[in-house]
Amino acid sequence: MTSEFEPRIVGFLCNWCSYAGADLAGTSRTSYAPNIRIIRVPCSGRVDPLFIAKAFQEGADGVMVLGCHPGDCHYVEGNYHARRRFAVMHRLLDYLGVDKGRVMLEWVSASEGARFARVVNEFTDQVRQLGPAKRPVHSF
């Protein structure tokens, strides 16, 4: 059954590094699992935990947040805030009854097209293993 299951994955990608990294995967024709749907944000630090909670409520099976490597954020420290918020996010997910394996925060630079593809594939596999997500029990 798990082999037929195609997870629905939402990816929040910062404009300056990760979105550009995904563009590079395209320009280099590096194919990857098609499950991800990308939402462009200016910076990983723009991502409100609420967006992630909302995604699960609406039926997402996994959520990725991708930003610049530490030290490379276009806005100097946005990704550090994202990282801190992500730690808090884990607790919120517990409360919502969402497995931690369904969220991922990673750094992908504008030159890492191949790495982008790899990270997406790995995450897609991981979520596929976990199976379809149940809608969170609590509303938010």
Added chain:
Amino acid sequence: MPRIGVFVCHCGSNIAATVDCAGVAEATRGFPGVVHAADFKYLCAETGQNLIRDAIAEHRLNRVVVASCSPRMHEPTFRKAVAQAGLNPYLMEMANIREHCSWVHADRQVATAKATEIIRMVVAKVARNEPLTAKQVGLTKRLLVIGGGIAGIQAALDVANAGYQVTLVERTPTIGGKMAMLDKTFPTLDCSACILTPRMVELSQHPNIELRTYAEVLSVKGFVGNFEVEILQKARKVNHLTCTGCGTCWQKCPEKNVPSEFDVGMGRRTASYIPFPQAVPNKPVSDTANCRSVRHLAAKERGEKLMECRVCEKLCPTKSIDWEQKDEIIVDRFGAIIVANGYDTFDHSVYGEYGYGKYPDVITGLQLERLMNASGPTKGEVVRPSDGKHPHSVVFLACVGSRDDKVGRPYCSKICCMYTAKHALMLKEHDPNIQTYVFYLDIRAAGRGYEEFVRRVQEEYGSTYIRGRVSWIYPQDGKLIIKGEDTLLGRPVEVEADLVVLATGITAASGAVDLMQTIGISYDTYGFINEMHPKLRPVETNTDGVYLAGCASGPKDIPDSVSQASAAAVKVCGLFSQDYLTTDPMTSVVDQMKCVGCFLCEEVCPFRAVERETLRGGKVVARINESVCKGCGLCVAACRGEALNLKGFTDQQLLAQVTALLRA
């Protein structure tokens, strides 16, 4: 009501090969708000843009989605296209179905379905787009330069020569910086003062330059084009408007025993002084910590007795001595700032193995420069500080406080190899009988003529280069014994010397971190300024309108410092060539009704764009300075009361994308 038009691009076959573009366009017709959909071979071509413009008119579209390549590629193109049709450019969004879809998925069915979903998300977003307008703000075309070393001098002259007003703030009584202290400069051995002092004079006489020495920057407010700066003019106790620089006061001042900063403690100066004969301005300051008259006044206030002096006051022919002169704070406006606060040299007293800075005959390279200089404290005689005797054997240690994790300085100071070679050469010129030894880790001599120069020192000037770190220096019978290891020969070495010269590395200038915080620019763990981009934007800081030059951003030699200064000057001239600055409208906004005044936003904003505003009822709320905000959205995600939103990437727009995808 949104009336959305969707335009699907084939990009030749780049998209059309894997995505059924006509099918996608057809599918989008059913999406909420979509009143028109079309597909076309090349939307970015003139014909494609016309197609969009015509459709806007024909179908009275008030929103447009262009499904094609990455917005990082063609967003400006299509924004312009819709603007030409009378639509606000920010009412156009792009759906990336090329880089993120057709180029990475081979299966036509999968790619077509995905492209459709990508567009569905963007349609949901664009329905919530608001028209945005870029704002124009005026600018003050005046430059502030902080630091009057060679970098600051060069930048000030370049910008002033381009016709703009410049104020240079230097904290010591003279401009010139470290270069003024040097004797000769590698690799060409020009006399440092001979090439520098004409520049200093040119600066002081330039009609477009206001020089403020003995001054510091206290605060910086505002943003690019409109900085408001508080400058502290320290009291000199001498009226520079009337003083002619005749020299009477500093020649007659009886307080003669103050260690000279300029001579790095190798010489003495008076309390009323100019740091060196060619100082600019060539007028004295009376250093209040040492002036007997100032000390007398202070003692009197405390009710103590101290002999009054007032020698200079009595002798000054222009009556320029002014004991009442107080520190003064000047508030001024500038459009741009160049930070050129330079460097200091590493304090070697942390090295126990080199005597904790306590052996008088262990000196630094900068001190040797002063000893070699004809107008220095010894009139150019290189002698031992301990007994005034000429040294016969001199040992140099490279990398003191460089490339050494133990003292928290892992980086290479870049110039010490070169200046040490220069010193070894010049000592030989001073006295051909001197023997020189150089302990080094590696020779770093990348630069035009540099490697050749170091070779010459070894081959023609007979300097003995020993590879290895020195483990111990100790005094014995009036000499210094240097113990180390020759790592090339793999055996211990011991050298006897009369004088040891430490090539102390480059550190951030004292007070650098305070200065960076005052200005609001980012710096590294060592206190050097971080560039906006180390390769492509090397003279810009992370704050718009603030530029850097010289050793303020790390070790550099004079040619590099000067090049950077001129580069920064060009950036400033480019800025000043505009009459207005156009700001990006994608900034964050506060709903002041919802703001609870927690100022979490202020804490996270990397650009100090959050200001405080007191409402009529007394409530203090946040306000975003749109000219400073860069639109990162950190504050929006941090705000718990949902009082903040980011224009162009609002919560509503982003959540609509999530919902549109998952509810379909």
